[in-house]
Amino acid sequence: MSELHFPWIEISILVPLLGAVWIQLLGERENLLRHAIAICSLTLVLTIGELIDFVSIGSFEARDHWLLLDWLFNRDIFVVDELSAFQLPLVALIFLVTVMSTLRTKAPRFSLKLTLVSECLMLATFSCRSSWMLIALLIVSTVPPYLELRKRGRCTRIYVLHMALSAALLPIGYGWLSAVDQTGSAILIPGALLTAAALIRSGIFPFHLWMTDLFEKATFGTAILFSTPLVGAYAVMRLVLPIAPSWALQSIAVLSLVTAVYAGSMALIQREARRMFCFLFLSQSALVLAGLELVTPIGLTGALCLWLSVGLSLTGFGITLRCIEARISRVALADYHGLYRQMPMLAGFFLLTGLAAIGFPATVGFVGMELLIEGAVDVYPFVGTMVVIAAALCGITVLSAYFRIFTGHPTRTLVPMHARPAERIAVLVLTVLILGGGLVPQPGVASRYHAAKELTRLRESPKG
Numbered sequence: 001m002s003e004l005h006f007p008w009i010e011i012s013i014l015v016p017l018l019g020a021v022w023i024q025l026l027g028e029r030e031n032l033l034r035h036a037i038a039i040c041s042l043t044l045v046l047t048i049g050e051l052i053d054f055v056s057i058g059s060f061e062a063r064d065h066w067l068l069l070d071w072l073f074n075r076d077i078f079v080v081d082e083l084s085a086f087q088l089p090l091v092a093l094i095f096l097v098t099v100m101s102t103l104r105t106k107a108p109r110f111s112l113k114l115t116l117v118s119e120c121l122m123l124a125t126f127s128c129r130s131s132w133m134l135i136a137l138l139i140v141s142t143v144p145p146y147l148e149l150r151k152r153g154r155c156t157r158i159y160v161l162h163m164a165l166s167a168a169l170l171p172i173g174y175g176w177l178s179a180v181d182q183t184g185s186a187i188l189i190p191g192a193l194l195t196a197a198a199l200i201r202s203g204i205f206p207f208h209l210w211m212t213d214l215f216e217k218a219t220f221g222t223a224i225l226f227s228t229p230l231v232g233a234y235a236v237m238r239l240v241l242p243i244a245p246s247w248a249l250q251s252i253a254v255l256s257l258v259t260a261v262y263a264g265s266m267a268l269i270q271r272e273a274r275r276m277f278c279f280l281f282l283s284q285s286a287l288v289l290a291g292l293e294l295v296t297p298i299g300l301t302g303a304l305c306l307w308l309s310v311g312l313s314l315t316g317f318g319i320t321l322r323c324i325e326a327r328i329s330r331v332a333l334a335d336y337h338g339l340y341r342q343m344p345m346l347a348g349f350f351l352l353t354g355l356a357a358i359g360f361p362a363t364v365g366f367v368g369m370e371l372l373i374e375g376a377v378d379v380y381p382f383v384g385t386m387v388v389i390a391a392a393l394c395g396i397t398v399l400s401a402y403f404r405i406f407t408g409h410p411t412r413t414l415v416p417m418h419a420r421p422a423e424r425i426a427v428l429v430l431t432v433l434i435l436g437g438g439l440v441p442q443p444g445v446a447s448r449y450h451a452a453k454e455l456t457r458l459r460e461s462p463k464g
Contacts, residue, residue, distance in 0.1 A: 008046055043095070047088040048092075050080060082447065094315045101426050118225055145222055253291075299372060313434060316356075338407060354402065358395045372387060
């Protein structure tokens with residue numbers, strides 16, 4: 001296996017963990033948010049360095065040159081490959097822009113220590129190649145949102161039931177899989193258990209209730225960070241895709257498409273912005289999962305491209321709603337708020353990120369959505385129709401929400417509503433990536449296509 005020139009993987013995982021310890025030692029200080037932003041920025045720089053180093057090697061996968069914790073971990077546990085190389089900077093960027101968009105008045109409710117611990121666990125999850133370690137990380141990463149819900153005094157029953165069921169199915173399914181012959185029909189039951197665990201974590205219908213409950217009861221920032229990296233889709237790629245038969249994957253794809261249409265329909269009728277965002281995210285993430293299960297190079301390429309675009313665009317869409325909530329409290333979509341004159345930058349960014357999420361031309365999601373539709377039609381013609389219907393429903397939802405929030409009779413307030421410098425930087429960074437990825441898509445699409453071919457080849461090689 002190829003090696004990186006620097007231990008990027010371990011250091012990028014350890015920095016947010018050590019940062020959480022540093023935040024704890026600082027205690028209650030006014031500049032805690034600045035320290036958290038600096039830690040998240042350093043983590044992003046490390047993951048970008050890891051990506052550049054990996055691309056320069058030209059290999060499908062690579063590990064650290066030398067281990068800082070070789071007494072604790074095997075060298076092949078944390079590995080970067082073409083699937084995770086682009087996801088790691090995306091995860092670091094999601095955490096950075098979310099922390100940057102946090103107002104100082106909201107920092108006591110949005111735990112910076114738990115956020116940094118969650119970033120450490122998320123980066124470790126996307127870097128992990130050991131199945132048992134991956135299962136352990138998937139289980140442990142559900143703890144920080146639970147701790148926040150308990151701290152806020154909210155009911156945790158729905159969240160705990162779903163996450164506990166997923167946490168139980170993962171080790172049972174993989175343990176069963178390890179004990180049977182993986183070339184015959186004996187893998188059907190353990191494969192079904194792993195699939196069910198991944199679908200629960202992804203919020204696929206009818207296992208989506210925990211996600212709406214989380215967006216309703218947790219802080220908006222925590223809900224965004226827990227959902228937008230699409231950890232459930234990564235679990236499917238690592239645990240389910242290598243062992244599931246094609247007919248089973250296509251059945252999962254159909255179920256995901258049903259979820260996309262259902263969630264798009266639900267998003268259209270919501271009267272509260274958080275619930276609208278939750279169903280919009282469920283619809284778009286289900287499309288990503290559907291593409292991953294098509295197991296064709298074109299469909300898989302579209303899904304991998306859409307994975308990146310959904311992470312970028314819906315994170316931007318979510319932090320825009322979060323910034324508005326921080327100024328006017330929960331946003332009701334039953335009325336017209338007329339906020340455009342008071343926050344024109346956030347209004348434009350809201351529309352840009354919302355349209356990018358549904359694959360609007362000249363945005364980062366356009367090529368991915370087109371490839372996904374083309375790959376879906378090759379499998380079943382009606383699948384492409386469902387993708388178009390889901391995208392149309394989400395597009396109507398975005399435009400309707402824009403008109404409700406930013407148009408109408410302007411509301412005059414004595415509180416300044418304009419974007420802060422940190423919010424402007426976050427908006428600018430995401431805007432450049434969304435438009436840059438749409439106007440110059442070839443490098444990203446080429447790398448995703450190569451990764452799709454390699455993943456398809458690895459899946460088919462044991463059968464050959």
